[in-house]
Amino acid sequence: MELNERKLMILQAIVEDYIMTGEPVGSRTIARKHGLGLSSATIRNEMSDLEEMGYLEQPHTSAGRVPSDKGYRFYVDRLMRARALSKAEIESIKSRYNQRLGAVEQIIMETARILADNTNYTSLVLAPRLNCVRIKHVELVPISANVALIVIVTTAGIVKDSFIAIPDGVDDNMLHRISAAISDRVNGHMPSELSADMLDDLENELMRDRHMFNMILDSIINSLLASQERDLYMEGTNNIFNFPEYNDLIKARAFLDILEDKKVPIELLAATMNNDVSIIIGSENAYKELQDYSVITATYRLGDQIIGTIGVLGPKRMEYSHALSTVRFLRNKLSEILTKIGQ
Numbered sequence: 001m002e003l004n005e006r007k008l009m010i011l012q013a014i015v016e017d018y019i020m021t022g023e024p025v026g027s028r029t030i031a032r033k034h035g036l037g038l039s040s041a042t043i044r045n046e047m048s049d050l051e052e053m054g055y056l057e058q059p060h061t062s063a064g065r066v067p068s069d070k071g072y073r074f075y076v077d078r079l080m081r082a083r084a085l086s087k088a089e090i091e092s093i094k095s096r097y098n099q100r101l102g103a104v105e106q107i108i109m110e111t112a113r114i115l116a117d118n119t120n121y122t123s124l125v126l127a128p129r130l131n132c133v134r135i136k137h138v139e140l141v142p143i144s145a146n147v148a149l150i151v152i153v154t155t156a157g158i159v160k161d162s163f164i165a166i167p168d169g170v171d172d173n174m175l176h177r178i179s180a181a182i183s184d185r186v187n188g189h190m191p192s193e194l195s196a197d198m199l200d201d202l203e204n205e206l207m208r209d210r211h212m213f214n215m216i217l218d219s220i221i222n223s224l225l226a227s228q229e230r231d232l233y234m235e236g237t238n239n240i241f242n243f244p245e246y247n248d249l250i251k252a253r254a255f256l257d258i259l260e261d262k263k264v265p266i267e268l269l270a271a272t273m274n275n276d277v278s279i280i281i282g283s284e285n286a287y288k289e290l291q292d293y294s295v296i297t298a299t300y301r302l303g304d305q306i307i308g309t310i311g312v313l314g315p316k317r318m319e320y321s322h323a324l325s326t327v328r329f330l331r332n333k334l335s336e337i338l339t340k341i342g343q
Contacts, residue, residue: 003053008079009036010046011055015067015075019317022244026064069282069316072294076279076320083321085329089118097333104341108233111310111334116236119323121314122259124297126269127231128154128307128338135189138182140175142166148175155302232266234259240293243315251292258289269309272297277328282316292316296323298331302338310334 003011013034014025027044030036036043047065050056055071058064067075085093096114097107108125115123134155141149148166166175237259240246246255258264264287271286272278280295290313297311310331312323 003050003055003074006036006038007046007050009034010038010043011050011067011071012075012079014047014050014056014065015071015079018066019319022317024059024064024066029064067317069284072281072316072320073284076281080321083325085322085325089326090329093118093329093333097337104338107334107337109235111330112233112235115310115312115326115330116239118326119312119314119319120236120239120242121312121318121323122234122236122239124265124269124309124311124313125233125334126266126309127233128302135186138179138186140179142172142175232262232269234265240314243317246292246315254289255293264289265313268295269297269311272311273299273306273309275299277324278311279320279324294318294320296320296327298327300331300338301335307338 010030013030013036017025017029017033027040027047030043031038031040038046047056050071051058051065054068055074056065057068059066093114096110105127108127112123112125115125135152136155137151137153139151139153141151143149143163146166146168148164150164237256240255241252246252268280268285268287268290272280275297276299278295278297280290280297282294283291285291285293285295293313294316295311295313296318297309299306300308300310310327312318312327314323
């Protein structure tokens, strides 16, 4: 059934009041605060209709109503008024980034902090996977007689490193020759683009070092291709407890367990990389562990390529408009900074 103008005004008033107070909203409150020109009895009848239609719920017999997941969805899609960030918010964010224009890891960590501070929700930033960016340089750095460090630098400024064992008799010059040959061949390629033919050519080029090259080639390629695990940066994990409805110890423990394990939020953020922006409300979430919460995510880019996801996790009664504006602004800043680094 299509909602008439009166029902739309009442639904919007209830959602926005409940977001602000966390208390069920009654007909008298609507009549007193919102100047709709309707009596309490009329509003009460409309609220009953909205409840029957699935947009509202009544937690207790004598209490007012609260939005259902369906009600929140309708509000976000049809009724929510866009809220741009204030000039002061924008200047504060820019100032914080200007102090962190260093390593990519620092920039991503600061993005997570800014997002948590500006929304008062838990922020989530999924760092780029190595396979999503292009390789600029590979270096084999001698650490000891039988250990070397593989350092991989990408166009996003990301550095991946891992240790490998090297055979006896391998000197620094040999490591340098192999590093230079590998870097020359893989520069500009994604790890997934390293073909068998390319590796065969590289092996032939290093013929005189073949006895050693064959021993470490698998380690190098595995280091390049095995970076499938995503780094998740989180801030504001305790912010959820600022909302009374989440002060229950069982809920608190369940929430912290979700974040500590990281598997569910990582899978959620990875799954939303196909969407520019996603707003997932309560029971819409495929992960039952998150069905008491809402999640807003947006993808960020390196140039034209999507490489990661940024988002907030909060109560279903989150301030969707402000949270959405903040997530969008920060993903744009992060994309801008990473693109400059990669040029």
